[in-house]
Amino acid sequence: MKKISSMLAAILVASGLQAQTHTFDINTSKMGGAIPSTMYGIFFEDINYAADGGLYGELVKNRSFEFPQHFMGWKAFGKFELKNDGPFDKNPHYVRLRDAGHSDKFTGLENEGFFGIGYQKDAEYRFSVWARVPNGDGDVTIRVLLCNPNTMGERQQFSEEKVVVSGKDWKKYEVVIKSKATVDKGTLRLMLARNSKTVDVEHISLFPVDVYKGDENGMRKDLAEALEQLKPGVFRFPGGCIVEGCDLASRYQWKNSVGPVENRPLNENRWHYTFDYRFFPDYYQSYGLGFYEYFRLSEQIGAEPLPVLSVGLSCEFQNGSKRTDAHVPVDQLQPYIDDVLDLIEFANGDPAKNSWAKLRADMGHPAPFNLKYVAIGNEQWGDIYIENLKPFVEQVRKKYPNIKIIGTSGPDSEGKAFEHLWPEMRKMGADLVDEHFYRNESWFLGTPEAKKQYGPGCGANRYDSYPRGKNAPKVFAGEYACHGRGKKWNHFNAALMEAAFMTGLERNADIVEMATYAPLFAHVDGWQWRPDAIWYDNLRTFNSCSYYVQQLYSLNKGTNMLKLTMDGKAVAGNEGQDNLFASAVYDKNSNEVIVKVINTGDKAQPVTLNLKGMKGEHPATLISFHSDNLTAENTLDDPKKIIPQESSLTVSAPSFATSVPARTFYIYKIKK
């Protein structure tokens, strides 16, 4: 820290300004290495009702009657019967509806959606059903009603259309219904017209017409747009623990998630029972948001897809790390290895030569998705992981030498498993190593207490001394978030800690190739895990403060690193650095020097940007992210309470004196 003369200091103190400045030396004419385009990305897992009930546009729960309790999510009334010889072999159940047998009685079905169905006034909804008249003895009219079960009004239904089913063969029927009301917890009701013939119904579905990009089997628009607005460089999917499963049977199986949606078999979602204090017995995966939709969405939002596949080990937290039958023996791994090889073909292969590639083309995307990465295993550890991973690496390398392989360093940011796995990953030649850290404020700040507890690898200096070199694996910070002590939910302070820590990612962009905050999504009525980046109910959404931090980094990631030091050292909140964290990049597209400064302390700090290589006046933008209340957060009712604010200023170079307020994340974007 450079000290100004004591007389000047006294004058500044007397005039209310602080006496010491912190000079950040930034050599703007010496370009550092390139910032990877993948640097800031997203990680999607179907936790917190992120897929069904979240991003996936489907509004009907248990649309194929395949939940183990076949009418879960439904109320069936009148004369109905569950049958199991339907047209879709992997989803064989359907419902037979018969006339109620009395002019004042009714037969039908009502679906509760996911915590209700959200309807917007004047919006259109596409209803579809597979149906037949089993006896072929005439037409059957099904009334399709959008209902509000909680109304004190005269009628529960506020919109109605009809579907007329005819013929003995199964066919898909569709009708678009315009909603005449806004209702956040509505239902979908089907009623047979009076004196009806018998009808069979299967795969009953309702989507908003206005889904993201208008896609068939599309995504909820506001949530997909929130992803797009993050401009993510990489998109990790589908988990997380989901990949491993609580047991092998419930692991994510991508092959079940492609092809016609009607015939994608249901999977148990391990998050329905992971926490008995946040228990959701109706949480299943329809696989409607499957690998095709994932690759399509990656392409639409401009992110590199990064699929994670099972290494043949079910969740080690839940099953231990011994070779029990919870895990696949090395000599029986071939089907699992084939899953990886076939996924690469599904994504990149030639439809004329490979059946998985042909399926991709048949689904609507003949061109390859240009998959470049595969991660094998999620939070695995111990020798069983190394033993299982080896044959995967050998076969993927042999067949697809250009695909980058990502291994894991276990569930923790340090400790026994971590220390064991990193050298093993190096030996195996992994291209990247996935690290996870859900840690408290002190860890993110790298305080002396945290260093005592966790070792030197916490805080923004974490990557400063990671091994470099031609064959050194790169880092993928695949899951991280600040879990505030005693405040394990989204609040401004947690986001500020993340912003401070991320200066260390940026400073080390030569070794850190990608980073993805976690988890991404949460339904306010159905979450199991928090904090999360994006929250929503059936109609509304809000971005958390952590989301904005991710976005600020992503939109201001620059193209090249710039060295930034104070007294020759990285600015990482260390002793004598007065709670300041900082990093700098240059963006050759906008010709801007971008300086990020975070003050995590409770006093404003004077800072001087010493912009070596620049002189004169430069137009600049200052982005400020700040809240006076550290535990404040955005909410559904007040979604923009804490958002970044932009202002213009002129920066005089080379030496620009400024002040960074307490508890603030500042970004200076200075035209060079």
Ligand code: AHR
């Ligand atoms: O992000 C939630 C969970 O945290 C992930 O499924 C798992 O990988 C980690 O333990």
